[in-house]
Amino acid sequence: MVVIRQKLVPEAQAKKVTYGGINKKKKVVVHGTDNYRTGADADAHARLQYNGNSRSASWHWSVDEKEAVQSFLHEWSCWAAGNDKGNLEGIHVETCVNADGNYKKTLENTAALIAKILKDEKLTIDDVVQHNHYSGKNCPREIRSGNVPWSDFLKMIQNAGTTQTPKPNTDNKKCRVLTGTYSTIQAAENVLDVLKYRFSWVAYIEQDGSEWRVKTGTFTGMAAAQAGANKIKTAKLAQVANVVAA
Structure with a gap:
């Protein structure tokens, strides 16, 4: 079973990195993120797209050992295959390879997600292809x-x-994560860089007397915020890392 959730890219941003809602949905295309950095999980890749990916790229799903996160509905034609044919007919699934992840479990989750997509879109196992099928790129690298x-x-x-179908989210409380203090602003800036550029989070530095701390942007729901706090602590x-009301 795989836990599924949506973090759909806002339409104004989606129009910048897709062909729009014209996907023929003929294939499921398997990718690997090639992003081995600690913390480069499904949440980080979904947030990267949600916050405005600086690259001219987009994909429907990001999957790690914990969950599958949907960034675009399948009707959107994402820029992921390397050519128009693949972009206009593919549902693109990125498998995470972050150093702190469990790749075996990630593949199990990816397989479960794709099985669901095949059923939902009335496709067959013969419709599952690699990124390499369209562009010749060595992707997904680990499988290849x-x-x-x-x-x-x-x-x-x-x-x-x-x-596993997720339960409806009834916790809409807006929360932030607030770290403990750092004795130098450089230490706080180092943490800020990881949150912003590795986790793809919105984050800020706040001064607390002679010390500094880092505060994240908002999470929807206590569970999501607590998962963010745990991620900060796991990455050391x-x-x-405390959860506070936004």
Whole structure:
């Protein structure tokens, strides 16, 4: 089972990095992020798109060992395949390869997600292709290297279990994460850079007397904010990370 949630890119931003809602939805295209940095998980890639990707690129799904996050509805033609044909007929799924992730579990989640997409869009296993199919790019790199043979991955899709449908989110409280203090502004700026450029979060530095702390942008729901706080602590960016009302 894979947990699914949406963080859909606002329409004004979506129009800058897609062909619009004209996707023929004939193929499911498997990619690898090639982003091995700590913290470069599905949430980070979804936030990157939501906040305005500086690259001329877009994709429908980001998947890691915890969840699959949808950035675009399948009707949108994303810029991911390397050519117009793939962009105009593909549903693009990025598998995360971050150093602090569990790649085996990520592939299991990706397989479960694709099994659901095939069912929803009335496609077959023969409609699942690699990014390489369209552009010749060595992507998804890990699968193409033989780490997990493509034939094995297709079997994983066919054998995938029932996808877990997320419960409706009834917690709409806006929250932020506030770190403990740092003795120098440079230390705070180092953490800020990770949150902004590695996690793709909105974040700020606040002065607290003679010290500094970092505050994130808003999360919707206490659970999402607490997951953000845990991510900061897991990455060893702060010993203390508190959730506060926005």
